[in-house]
Amino acid sequence: MATPVVFIIDDQESIRHALGEMLDVFGYKVETYETADAFLRECDPSRAGCVVADVRMPGMSGIELVEELTRRQSALPVVLISGHADVPMAVAAIKAGAEDFIEKPVDDVQLVAAINRGLARAFERQIQQQSLQELHAQFERLTQREREVFDLVIQGYTSHAIAARLALSTRTVESYRVQVMEKMRAESVAALVRQAIRLGHLTA
Structure with a gap:
């Protein structure tokens, strides 16, 4: 610096x-x-x-x-x-x-x-x-399907509900959720929601 x-x-x-x-x-x-x-x-x-x-x-x-x-x-x-x-x-x-x-x-x-x-x-x-720049970079690394799961998770949808909306199996959704959490380095759904607020995907 x-x-x-x-x-x-x-x-x-x-x-x-x-x-x-x-x-x-x-x-x-x-x-x-x-x-x-x-x-x-x-x-x-x-x-x-x-x-x-x-x-x-x-x-x-x-x-x-x-x-x-x-x-x-x-x-x-x-x-x-x-x-x-x-x-x-x-x-x-x-x-x-x-x-x-x-x-x-x-x-x-x-x-x-x-x-x-x-x-x-x-x-x-x-x-x-x-x-914030690092957070944006992490989000950019998500695939399109992972972003769809991300958006639904932060809105409070369960894995079962996400599976129904995206026409996927619950097991597949759970796999996507794990990938999203790992790529976003979020230790919980609450942490993911806080990240979404910082990124402008949710209103506090």
């Missing part, structure tokens, strides 16, 4: 330098950008990391950056900082999806805690996404 990067975006060079040095001391890999537009133009938002951005910058604002990353379905968490903070601005930032909102001068401990929290949540989302 790629090493997470902290992307610092601030139009003031002194702020970029100070934050970069501070985060370097804490062991983070850092990249700096003068504007949100430059960041979006030069950086791949699918990279692992966390954005630390000023709210007020030339061009796209920090809040607009959060909204744009959301639109691009980027998993990058964003910590917004501002020297002109007020309650409405903080509320707008959090509503837009920012991980945290911190006033300047930035407290080192508060910023590091926010970055770590954002990275942890992003990592958890990545694990969940990978898990």
Whole structure:
């Protein structure tokens, strides 16, 4: 897995330098950008990391950056900082999806805690996404007949009822059920139902 990067975006060079040095001391890999537009133009938002951005910058604002990353379905968490903070601005930032909102001068401990929290949540989302992709791959390995059995099992049909619907013997259905459970790595029908909900085959 790629090493997470902290992307610092601030139009003031002194702020970029100070934050970069501070985060370097804490062991983070850092990249700096003068504007949100430059960041979006030069950086791949699918990279692992966390954005630390000023709210007020030339061009796209920090809040607009959060909204744009959301639109691009980027998993990058964003910590917004501002020297002109007020309650409405903080509320707008959090509503837009920012991980945290911190006033300047930035407290080192508060910023590091926010970055770590954002990275942890992003990592958890990545694990969940990978898990869902694996689940889809498992389902794709089912044959057409196994998918038919899968759909009926999660709807609560017994093997006898499935056999009647598919014009198969109960013994054959039982064999298909075993294959479905093995391919889906489900230890029980309840587990299979939970998988079906995640796959969108059932409504919770």
